[in-house]
Amino acid sequence: MSLMDRxxxxxxxxxxxxGYDYNDTTPDWVHPFIHLILVLAPGLLIGVALYLVLRGILRLWSRPAKPVARMNHVRGLDAGLFSSVLRYTRRQQAQMIMLSLLALPILYLTLELPKQIVNNALESATFPVEVLGQSLDQVIFLLLLCGLYLLSISLNGLIKYTLNVFKGYMAERFLRRFRLLIYRRWRSDAEASEQSEIVPILAQEVEPIGGFAAEVLTLPVLQGGTLFTILLFMFIQDPILGAAALTVLPIQLILLPKLQRRVNTLSRIRIKEVRDLGRQLSEQLRERQGASSGLSAAGASFKALEQVRRRIFRLKFFIKALNNFLTALTPFxxxxLGGYFVIEGRITLGALVAVLAAHKDFSAPLxxxxxYYQALEDTRIRYQEITTFFAGTPPRMEEQQSAGVHRLAIRRPPEHALSQT
Incomplete structure (x- = not known):
């Protein structure tokens, strides 16, 4: 037997x-779809997953140990973004995770009920039906299923609304704490207090960190759980169609992270350009330079910042367009293939409609x-830039002598300044 026969x-x-009888009577155009969905795409997905896992292990293995001195750039903050966020929001993160998990079974109902409406209330001829001991005709049964569907989507929307409001409150509270810790470090440092970069740091650069703090665990749990729930629903309707939903995922995992790393590099350059611009404007105010020289320097900074932002826009919109195109291939x-299965009688029309509706929701959590990956990388860069801003300006001697007292004060801040809500 040759290799191709095997x-x-x-x-x-x-x-x-x-569960599909794939034989010589199957139409020829179905064959490449089966090969792609059941063999080629899963093999590529497994290869990509192994590559990502091995790369992550090698990075952790080869990462140099951070010096202990870097832990105190801003007292009250850890060197890592995750550890700093979880240090102050651990209880709130657990509450939001529980609320996210509560939304998943309700989501499954919103996917299952449309199929039941099409198959059992519209196309079925076995009426009346018995529901909890009550005999219902077709119209009443249809209204019952529609009412359950309305209740499920209402509960799903209410949970998401509550979760989003909770996330907003927690983000603002962490942002206030983060700004206050940076401000204290800046005021206690004689050299850093003369640097004008603190203004864009406190006003702009910390904003994404506060927003990400509210999503650091909740978003992957909620969106990952949503993705798993939708995949489970599609696999239950038909395993081949469920596997088809994962066909373009390997390409997305290969291309999108590489493009995002280029965006991250440009984002780091943009942060430095903004700080340089703030430094130039501060120097012009102190030295009272002439209008022509000051305008020339500021114009050069404006142009450099514009060019960096243009490159970021081009890459970001290319990533978005590529992701939208790859996502639109799966409905094809x-x-x-799903229409052919309906004609064959392998699945019902209601199941196909439900799978199509589920895939529409499948692209959103993806x-x-x-x-989230993009925000994680961008926020991590911002956090590193902020915490290393004070690297070259060590705290004053009297502050170092009372480090233990200040650390306790930061961990248990005054109620009027850093109260927990």
């Missing part, structure tokens, strides 16, 4: 595991997870 036997065996498989 490959075809493998495809037949995998197709049989998914659903309409063609985009949110990619956005």
């Amino acid at each position: 490959y075809h036997v493998l495809v037949h065996d995998v197709s049989a595991l998914f 498989l659903f309409y063609s 985009k949110e997870l990619f956005r």
Whole structure:
């Protein structure tokens, strides 16, 4: 048996595991779809996952140990972003995770009920039906299912609204604490207090960190759970269509992170350009330079900042366009292959409609997870830039002598300044 024959036997065996009789009577145009969905795409996905895991392990293994002195750039903040966020929001993060998990079974109901409406209330001919001992005709049964669907989407929206409001409150509270800690460090440092970069740091650069603090655990739990729930629903309707939803995922995992790393590099350059601009304007105010020389220096900074932001815009919108195109390829498989399965009688029309509706929701959490990765990298860069801002300006001697007292004061701040809500 040749290698190609063995490959075809493998495809037949995998197709049989998914409950599809893939044989010579199957139309020729279905064959490449089966090969792509059941063999090629899963193999590529497994390879990409192994590569990412090995790369992460190698990075952790080769990462040099951070010097202990870097832990105190801003007292009250840890060297890592995650540890600093969890240090002050651990209880609130646990509450939001529980609320996120509560939304997942309700989400599954919003996916299942439309299929029940199409199959059992519209296309079924077995009426009246018994529900909890009550005999219901077709119209009443339809209204009952529609009412349950309305209740499920209302509960789902209420949970998401409550979660978003909670996240906003927690983000603002962490942001206030973060600004106050940086401000205290700046005021206690004789050399740093003369640097004008503190203004954009406190006003602009800390804003994304506060927003990310509210999503550091909740977003991957909620959106990852949503993604898993939708995939589970699609696999229950038909395993092949569920596997088809993962066809373009390996390409997204390969291309999008590489493009995002280029955006991160440009974001770091943009932060430095903004700080340089603030330093130039501060020097002009102190030295009272002439209008022509000051305008020339400021114009050069404005132009450099514009060019960096243009490059960031081009890359960000290219990533968005590429992700939208790859996401739109999967419905093509659903309409063609899923429609053929409906004609064959393998799945019902209601199941296909439900899978299409579920995939429409499937792209949203996937985009949110990619956005989370982008925000994670960008926020981590901002956090490192802020914490290393004070690296070259050590605290004064009297502050070092009372470090233990100040550390306790920061961990238990005054009620009027850093009260927990």
